[in-house]
Amino acid sequence: MTDTAPQHNVVNQEISRRSFLKLGWGAFLGFLAASAGATLRFIFPNVLYEPPQTFKAGKPEEYPLGVSTRWTKEQRVWIVRVQDGIYVLWARCTHLGCTPNWFQAENRFRCPCHGSNYTPAGDVIAGPAPKPLYRCAVRLLPSGDLLVDKSVLEDRPGLRDKPQFFVKV
Amino acid sequence: MTPEELKKKVLDSQFWRSMFRGGAWKDTPRDRAQHILGNVWLHLHPGRVRKNSLRWNYTFGLGGLAFLLFLILTVTGVLLMFYYRPSVDLAYRDMKDLEYAVSVGAFLRAMHRWSAHAMVLIVILHMVRVFLTASYKTPREFNWMVGVVLLVLTLLLSFTGYLLPWDQLALWAVTVGTNMGAASPLLGSEGPFSIVSRSNDIRFVLLGGSAVGANTLIRFYVLHCVFVPVVAGALMIVHFWRIRKDTFSGPPITPQELPHDKVDTWPHLVVREYIGAIGCMIVISLWSLLQKAPLEEMANPTVTPNPSKAPWYFTGLQELLVYFDPWIAGVVLPTVIMIGLMAIPYLDPDKDKGVGRYSFRERPLAMTYFLFGVGMWFSLIFIGSFLRGPNWDIYWPWESWFIHKPPPPHTWSLPLGWGLAAVGGYFIIGMALPLLLKPEFEWQKALRNGFLVILGLAAVVRICTHLLWEQILWFVIFGYTFYLLGVLVPRRHLVNQSKVRYAISMVLVLLMLGVLMKMGVRLGFHIKYVLTLPQFQLNI
Numbered sequence: 229m230t231d232t233a234p235q236h237n238v239v240n241q242e243i244s245r246r247s248f249l250k251l252g253w254g255a256f257l258g259f260l261a262a263s264a265g266a267t268l269r270f271i272f273p274n275v276l277y278e279p280p281q282t283f284k285a286g287k288p289e290e291y292p293l294g295v296s297t298r299w300t301k302e303q304r305v306w307i308v309r310v311q312d313g314i315y316v317l318w319a320r321c322t323h324l325g326c327t328p329n330w331f332q333a334e335n336r337f338r339c340p341c342h343g344s345n346y347t348p349a350g351d352v353i354a355g356p357a358p359k360p361l362y363r364c365a366v367r368l369l370p371s372g373d374l375l376v377d378k379s380v381l382e383d384r385p386g387l388r389d390k391p392q393f394f395v396k397v
Numbered sequence: 398m399t400p401e402e403l404k405k406k407v408l409d410s411q412f413w414r415s416m417f418r419g420g421a422w423k424d425t426p427r428d429r430a431q432h433i434l435g436n437v438w439l440h441l442h443p444g445r446v447r448k449n450s451l452r453w454n455y456t457f458g459l460g461g462l463a464f465l466l467f468l469i470l471t472v473t474g475v476l477l478m479f480y481y482r483p484s485v486d487l488a489y490r491d492m493k494d495l496e497y498a499v500s501v502g503a504f505l506r507a508m509h510r511w512s513a514h515a516m517v518l519i520v521i522l523h524m525v526r527v528f529l530t531a532s533y534k535t536p537r538e539f540n541w542m543v544g545v546v547l548l549v550l551t552l553l554l555s556f557t558g559y560l561l562p563w564d565q566l567a568l569w570a571v572t573v574g575t576n577m578g579a580a581s582p583l584l585g586s587e588g589p590f591s592i593v594s595r596s597n598d599i600r601f602v603l604l605g606g607s608a609v610g611a612n613t614l615i616r617f618y619v620l621h622c623v624f625v626p627v628v629a630g631a632l633m634i635v636h637f638w639r640i641r642k643d644t645f646s647g648p649p650i651t652p653q654e655l656p657h658d659k660v661d662t663w664p665h666l667v668v669r670e671y672i673g674a675i676g677c678m679i680v681i682s683l684w685s686l687l688q689k690a691p692l693e694e695m696a697n698p699t700v701t702p703n704p705s706k707a708p709w710y711f712t713g714l715q716e717l718l719v720y721f722d723p724w725i726a727g728v729v730l731p732t733v734i735m736i737g738l739m740a741i742p743y744l745d746p747d748k749d750k751g752v753g754r755y756s757f758r759e760r761p762l763a764m765t766y767f768l769f770g771v772g773m774w775f776s777l778i779f780i781g782s783f784l785r786g787p788n789w790d791i792y793w794p795w796e797s798w799f800i801h802k803p804p805p806p807h808t809w810s811l812p813l814g815w816g817l818a819a820v821g822g823y824f825i826i827g828m829a830l831p832l833l834l835k836p837e838f839e840w841q842k843a844l845r846n847g848f849l850v851i852l853g854l855a856a857v858v859r860i861c862t863h864l865l866w867e868q869i870l871w872f873v874i875f876g877y878t879f880y881l882l883g884v885l886v887p888r889r890h891l892v893n894q895s896k897v898r899y900a901i902s903m904v905l906v907l908l909m910l911g912v913l914m915k916m917g918v919r920l921g922f923h924i925k926y927v928l929t930l931p932q933f934q935l936n937i
Contacts, residue, residue, distance in 0.1 A: 271602055271605075272597060272601065272602060273605055273606065276606050276607070276612075278606055278608065300699065300700075301699055301700060302699070303699070304698070304699040323576075324573040324576040324577065324580075324718065325572045325573065325576040326569060326572065326573065326701040326705060327699060327700060327701040329703060329788075331804075334804045336804055338788040340701050340703035340704045340705045340787065340788060340789060341569070341704075341705045341789065342715065342718050342719050342789055343719055343788055343789030343790065345804060345805060353807050353808070354804070354806065354807060354808050355719070356718060356719055356720065356721070356722065356723075356925075358587075358722055358723075358934065358936055
């Protein structure tokens with residue numbers, strides 16, 4: 229018998245046990261990694277059904293000098309009127325997210341969960357909070373109402389005094 | 398037919414014998430072993446057990462009671478699920494219904510709540526007992542680690558459970574807890590070296606959104622009712638199986654004692670288990686009849702109760718959070734505590750010593766640090782539970798919460814250079830000090846001389862600076878504690894260890910004492926951060 233079959237080295241090359249197992253395990257591990265990745269992605273929701281973050285806070289004239297707690301229960305913010313304008317503090321402790329209380333006599337915000345204290349400007353004076361209170365974006369509507377946006381926040385001194393976070397009165 | 402004959406007839410009937418393997422019951426040792434080994438529920442027991450492990454004051458039955466409480470929690474929890482709907486609008490109403498409209502609802506809810514509290518306590522006590530009798534030593538190191546994970550899962554079960562009533566405690570505890578996730582290094586948006594944002598960090602996954610809401614409730618419901626119990630159940634199987642395979646711990650015995658050392662599990666162990674279970678059921682039932690489960694006002698995402706206190710087993714953590722940044726108190730320290738606990742069996746130099754008995758003298762090193770750590774943890778729990786009032790100020794138990802305390806003084810932080818020197822110096826000098834001093838010394842004399850030196854230092858500090866007497870007192874107390882536990886004990890018991898073992902043990906010791914030292918400088922000197930790098934959100 230003569231060997232008449234043409235030589236197709238590439239096609240006839242035997243798959244070694246080692247390379248077969250390498251491929252098999254590789255595919256299996258790849259499948260596991262992809263499954264883990266897909267599961268991880270699955271637990272991040274794409275659509276949130278959360279309440280809107282903007283609200284109208286009335287006219288600037290309605291706020292006398294000092295800290296106003298008018299919106300604390302409803303919108304979780306304090307409106308602070310200073311000599312030349314108004315800024316809005318988000319009433320969320322930067323430590324672990326509780327709502328601090330305003331104490332007029334002590335001129336401080338004080339948090340009931342771990343005892344952080346803030347000045348009316350939002351700076352930390354005592355307790356464990358690592359950062360100043362956030363300020364919310366605020367602007368004056370043509371109607372003369374204040375529009376507060378709690379989704380735009382800033383806590384860094386300097387940046388927080390920009391016009392976006394401060395309404396001149 | 399007399400009752401005796403009837404009993405025999407029943408036990409020998411084809412029906413009975415088809416259910417219970419082992420043939421006619423003749424009450425021989427073989428029968429008793431067969432009764433255990435041939436029964437699926439009982440076969441995790443060995444056929445015979447060592448007498449020592451049956452003494453009530455050896456184990457106090459704590460492990461068994463923890464499992465019983467898990468079973469009570471499963472049964473009461475499944476029953477509560479029939480009435481509870483995990484939605485923001487309905488959850489709190491369903492709690493009220495359970496309290497006032499459902500027959501036995503209030504009792505079942507109380508039993509579920511109090512059993513959960515009891516389980517946390519019993520699991521902690523079980524760990525302490527296992528430690529005190531050195532039951533974690535070879536071959537039981539791995540089972541000790543499984544136990545530590547089960548302790549964490551027990552706490553997680555409680556934590557995920559208390560969002561479900563949707564009351565104020567629920568909302569704020571979970572707000573605080575998930576915000577600690579946001580403080581994690583790397584994977585939290587507010588943690589050091591953060592690589593994620595508010596909308597893809599750990600907190601976002603836990604909450605299923607940006608604030609505690611409907612998504613959070615269903616997530617915690619699934620975690621509480623399915624995920625964590627299944628994981629805990631699987632680990633319990635491993636835990637029990639290893640006890641069975643490694644045998645109950647006990648003191649070593651001589652070959653002469655060996656034949657008399659064991660007794661039949663049936664009835665000796667099983668009867669004790671039943672007695673413990675009945676006693677526990679009676680106590681929990683009576684307690685739940687007399688004491689309703691607390692239910693606060695309905696969750697309000699804008700108003701935090703003042704003060705807002707965690708349940709007792711988390712007030713220690715809550716108190717710790719006062720002194721440290723959340724990433725340390727909420728993430729790093731719990732992780733280090735967990736790893737430190739798991740490492741105990743591998744770091745303990747006193748191999749095989751003190752197994753099966755309560756003996757401080759045989760293993761002073763392990764006992765000193767473990768008891769100190771547990772004592773510290775329960776002191777924090779005590780402070781958080783009983784000494785904190787409105788605005789998280791210190792109130793003595795006899796002081797009225799209606800008269801508010803003056804606000805706390807301003808805090809300050811060390812400049813960067815000083816901070817680096819303080820933290821670096823603490824660890825470098827702390828690591829070196831026990832090695833530099835000579836290993837042979839007289840204990841009593843060292844105690845006295847150390848005290849005199851620290852008093853002398855305090856006098857110098859008092860003369861050279863304007864510190865208050867109160868601050869000098871803090872200096873003496875914390876300085877002497879460090880001298881005792883950070884210098885003398887390691888010098889006596891740790892310096893003879895291998896370098897690696899010494900390094901790991903000493904780092905853990907210094908971390909534990911460091912927690913105390915940081916609390917000291919905050920309480921005494923109002924120092925907020927010893928070391929702070931605001932650009933990386935890294936504060937210590």
